[in-house]
Amino acid sequence: MADADHLLPPGAAGDPRCPAVHPGVHLSGGTGGPVDPTLFYALHLKEQGFTNLDRSYASALAGRLLVITAAFTAPQLLAGQALGVL
Known part of the structure; x- marks a missing residue:
């Protein structure tokens, strides 16, 4: 049987040319670092809703994220649609 490593795209999990941890993915080990300067909005939302069990605040954060996403989309x-692309 042939080695299947050649079927993986570059940078895919399991690719021997790919480092184990991408520095862009884990900037601070997922904790946000000291005083949370690198805590991403989605991670903050998850921590509020599931770790701190503050579901009402997490719901407000999710609503704000929905509005921001809709404003950009x-x-x-x-x-x-105007250009006929869609």
């Missing part, structure tokens, strides 16, 4: 969608 709607113009792109409308522009794509």
Whole structure:
């Protein structure tokens, strides 16, 4: 049987050319570092909802994230429809 490593795209998990941990993925080990300067919004949302069990605050964060995502998505969608791309 042939070695299947050649079927993996570069950078895929299990690729021998790929380092075990990508520094861009784990900036601070997932903790946000001291005083949380690198804590991403989605990680903060997850920690509030599941770790701190503050579901109402996490729900407000999720609603804000939905509004921000819609604000960035709607113009792109409308522009794509106007150009006939979509």
